[in-house]
Amino acid sequence: MTAVLAIAGATATVLAPPGGAAFAAGDAPGYAFADGAPRIDGTNAASDAAALAAGATYRSSLPRNGTLYYRLDLDAASDAYVSVTAVPGSAGEVTAVDGIRVSVQDAEGGSCSSDSATFGAAHSPRPVTAWGMREIAPGGNRCQEPGTYYVTVERARPQDSPPEDWDLELTVATEPRPARTGATQAPEAWDSASPEAVPGEPEPRTGGSGFAHATPLGPGAWRDGIRPGQTLYYKVPVDWGRQISATAELDGAREPSGYATGALRLALHNPVRGEVDDAAKGYTGRPVTVGLAALPPVAHSNRYATSGQVGAVRFAGDYYVVVHLAAQVAEDFGEGPFGLTLRVGLRGSARSGPDYAGESRPEGLFAVSAQDRAAAPDSDSPADDDLAMKAVAVGGIGTGSLLLAGLTVWTAAARRRAR
Incomplete structure (x- = not known):
């Protein structure tokens, strides 16, 4: 089913996936929360x-003032990760240093980790995501015992924050320890040269409006449209040993006169939604490009690095490419949509990962499956793309026929790859 939705996401606006962005007239869509997430x-x-x-x-809400508490019951054999995405209203004014702060504490109130995310x-009001963790480390003297832990969430600067409540999306993931444990080792040396932008003509791909509805992408060049105030989500399966890179290019405006600070923002989040890197550039109405910093190959040992950026690339799985266009762009350059080109690169060969002693929660979170790869084709595979476009370009096609056609295309493409 994931692959079918991915195929449909590459088509025109009328076939955008749930939570997808529409390259057409109208307001920028809000954040698309996970389907069926219970409220807490x-x-x-x-x-x-x-x-x-x-x-x-889960879904929750965060008032302007005060700290919220949530409980975790953890064992002594797994690392635990919590992500919190806060979604402010589009009408309220926000400051540069406002946002959210997330921490994980032990039962006595001792800090295991803390993180913050600001606008x-x-x-520009946009979804902001911070993460917290409880790590089991050889020789660790805090947050190592099984038992009760707490997640705290609060606004980074409540005195300057909009008065209305913010919606929250919370996720909890656990990662088992490797079956073989030994001395911790810092990550190996890696090529830190800035990656070259991926060449080629972009293929159409409609971005999603939330982590749970992120559009699958493989390496290559991809084309979309984005409106001021809109945030688009894409996910790229990244195996152990591979290096991901990404750039975002925004087209020029019809009347290039004005300036918007930090207008085009590009960010990368890891499989537990922790932010790895981000970059932003202002917009003058002329074409602008922003790119991620050079990142190391995905490796279990990255968690022992002193750099938080390297430490965040600690497991395989879906990495999220997130693009935001500041709401202020509309003041000088109009409502758009503006043409957006994403160029995603993957370097290096896939390697085997750690032999985990148990299963992650959710299951399979830190692995790349054959289904993941099938749902995220390369943009330089024209035969598969042409087939997918033909399957869904027939006017008036019904939902059941669309799903059946998408499944047929996916199966045929998978067989060709296998041969």
């Missing part, structure tokens, strides 16, 4: 906190 209320005291289950996704120089 954060509490003002740890003693009353409701439990978050490993592998689950940045563009002052």
Whole structure:
């Protein structure tokens, strides 16, 4: 089913996937939360906190003032990761340093980790994501015991924050330890030269409006449209040993006169939604390109690096490419949509990962399956793309026929790849 939705996502606006972005007239869509995620209320005291289950996704809300608590019940054999995405209303004004702060604490209130995410120089309301973790480390002296832990969420600068509540999406993931444990090792030396932009003519691909609805992409060049205030989500399966790179190119405006600070923002998030890197550039109405920094190959040992950027590239799985166009762009350059080109690169050969002693939650989170690869074709595979476009370009096709056609195309493409 994932592959069928991916095929449909490459077509015209009328066939955009759930949560997808429409390259047509109208307001920029809001954040698309995970389907069926249960609601859970954060509490003002740890003693009353409701439990978050490993592998689950939840919805909640964050008031302007105060700290919210959620409970985690953890063993002593797994690393735990929590991500929190806050979605402010589009009408409220935000400051550069406002956003959210997330921490994980032990039962005594000792800090296991903390992270924050802010709106940045563009002052543009957008979904912001911070993450927290509890890591089991040889020789560690804090947050190593099984038992009760707490996640806290608060606004980074409540005194300057909009008064309305912000919607939240929370996820919890656990990663088992490797079956063989030994001395921790820093990551190997890697090629840190800035990657060259991926060449080629872009293929159409419609981005999603949230992590849960991110559009699958493989390496190559991809074309989309984006409106001021809109955030688009894509996901790229990245195996152990591979290096991901990405650039975003925004087309020029019809009347290039004005300036928007930090207008085009590109970010990369890892499989547990932790931010790896981000970059932003201003917009003068002329074409602009922004790219990620050089990143190391995905490796389990990256977690022992002193650099947080390297440490975030610690497991295989779906990496999320997130693009935001600041709402202020509309003031000088109109409502758009503006042409957007993504160029995604993958270098290096896939390697075997650690032999985990158990299963992650959600299951398969830190692996790249054959289904993942089939759902994220390369843009330089014209035969598959042409087939997919033909299958869904017939006017008036019904939903059932569309799904059947997409499944047929996916199966045929997979057989050709296998041969």
